[in-house]
Amino acid sequence: MSYRITARSLRLVSLVAALVEVAGCASGGAAAKPQPPSASLNALYAQIDQASQSYETALQQTRAGDQEAAEKTLEGSINQLKDAAAHCGVTPGCDPQRFFSVYDHLLRLKDGSFIGDQTPGEDTSDATAGALPGQAGAASLPEAQRSVTLLRGHQLSELIAMNGPVKAALEMWLTQWRSNLMDAYVNYQYLRHEMWPQYQQEGLPEALLFGILAKESGGKVHAVSRSGAAGPLQFMYATGLRFGLSDQDGFDTRFDPTESARANAQYVDEQLKVFNDNLELTLAAYNGGEGRMRRLVGDDTSVSFYDPRIYAQVSQETRDYVPEVLAAAWLFLHPDSYNLRFPQLDGEPGSITLKRTASISELTVCLGSVDDMPAGWFRTLRNLNPRLDPQQEQPIGAVLQVPKPLEKAYAVRCVDGPWPILASDLHNAVVPVFPDPQPAVAADPVVHYTVRRGDTLSSIVRRHGGCSSESEVARMNNLKFNHVKIGQVLKLPSCR
Structure with a gap:
């Protein structure tokens, strides 16, 4: 197996050299009264140099065609730095920021440096090997490759500044919002085959799609905000209409995952052009309005979102929104590096043809927690069939979209036996209704x-x-x- 050295690989070599220089600086402190470093401190600082050398070794292994060994070497260097940083906190005179800086660089270099490493314009025709039925292009790539799709010639991680607001958002996603992040990931896995190809068509990275989805709706297709924004990506009516989201036979297509993702990708692409590929300003426009952001930015599209001229003039919601989307995207790229493990799910699409009348609610009851789904399948079935009322029974012969593993589960659990009978009994239960003994004064409706x-x-x-x-x-x-x-x-x- 031969390996083609790309422009990015050559850039990585220079970056590794820069990391080695950082390691050299780490071992020589600058104090008013020079103190000889302890042996333990020297040993810790030496691990920065070892991590940098390990990465160079990984590059050599990649050029030799041994990608598996390269990935293993890289993971080893990252784990080595994590371990050293942990010991740094209890070693007198140790500066933990030296470790965190190199650790952050290694994570950024990891993104696409081995797997699917390409410069813009290179042929990707062989990237669809092993595609799932009905999928094509980037939507069929292994997750590690899809995650690092280029954004205007840059790895997404190059565009995420690891500053205070982003770090604070990372902590929130990893603590108070952790369950929300997990729910969003599960919901997204089953919607991926509908939403991701729309981003692929505009050349946008999957991690960005996930970040927006996690922040906007958590992957709940029928979400509606107090301001009237609707759907998995929360379009206001007027904005959605501008991108082709409208009422079709009584159904608001803002709730359609495919259409919503298409409109969102087109919006992001449009605003990236307006703001000269400034991702932070684009996200701020999505949340706070593109007109307001254009007025604030003016002709200086190189200005940082965190510049006081911008940051101090936007709402607190927008100040929070931008780093929270970027933090969710960053965790999508690097879960293991933050002690986070997303569940492994089979999101391949499938369908069932009803053998007996049933509503989505009844199907949820009879499917139970099959295929290791403790929270049940109600949300997934609703997301995949957004036009259906979940309480309305569908006739025999109706076709419903489901994850592929549920095709067999439906045949086993929901056609015959006790579960569909139980589900129907619960669904058709009659709740007595009595008039209020003290009716309130009727208000004008x-x-x-x-x-x-x-x-x-x-x-x-x-x-x-x-x-x-x-x-x-x-x-x-x-x-x-x-x-x-x-x-x-x-x-x-x-x-x-």
Whole structure:
């Protein structure tokens, strides 16, 4: 097996040389009163140099075609640094920041340096080997390769500044939001075959898609925010309409994973062009509005999002949003390096044809926790069949989308036997309804509002208190494309 040395490989050699220089600096401290370092401190600092040399060895192994050995060598050097950093904390005179800096560099160098290493424009026609049925291109690549898709010629990790806000977000994802991160990952695995090809088409990295999904909805296809943003990637109605998300036969396509991912990828691609490939500004525009970001940035698209001229002028929500998306993307790339283990799931798509009438809720009951799914399959079945009411029984012969492993489970558990009978009995249970002995005074179910100059449907809904959504008000008033006219009297749901 031959290995083609790419431009990136040559750059990596120079970066390794820089790391060796860092190691040399680490062993010679600069103090007002020079103190000879202890033997234990010298030994710890020497491990920085060893880690750098190990990486150079890994490059040589890669050029020789032994990618498995190269990956093993790299992992060994990273683990060595982690162990040394742990001992640094209890060794007098040791500066842990030296270890963390090299550790961060090694993680960045790891991204795509061995597996699928290519410079922009190189042929990737052999990358689809082993594709799943119905998948093509980057969507069929092994996860390690898909994760490092280039963003405008740069590895995604090169564009993530490991600063205070990102580190704080990493801690949140690894602690208080850890269960949310895991749920988002599980939901994404079963939606990947629908969403990832849309990002591939725009040449965007999978980790970025996951970061946005994790922050926006956690992978819940039917999520709706208080402001009316809807779907797995939380599009406002007007923005979604601009990218082709509309009502189709009574179904809001913002809730369609494929369509939502397509629109999101096109939006990100559009804003990257506007902001000269500045990913942080692009994410800020997605959260806080592209018009506001363009006014703040002006002609200086090289400005950092964290520059006070920008950072101090955006909302606290946007200040949090950008590093939180980037931190989730970073963890998607480097889970093991942060003591994080995502579950191994088979997200291959499949389908079932109902042999008896059943709703999504009934199927969830009869499938139980099959295939090691402790939380059950309700969310996954809803995500994969977004147009269906989960409580509405579907007829015999209806086709539902499911993960491939559930095809056999359905045939075994949900066609005959006690489980579908139990599920049907629970689903059709009758709950007695009695009138309230002291009925409350009925409130007017609607209020009326006269449209004024400068009003939009979005601003009217927000001013009304956020207790309804744009789509709800549009349906109540038979509005086309959410367009309102000055003097028009709108019916709004009562907030009481």
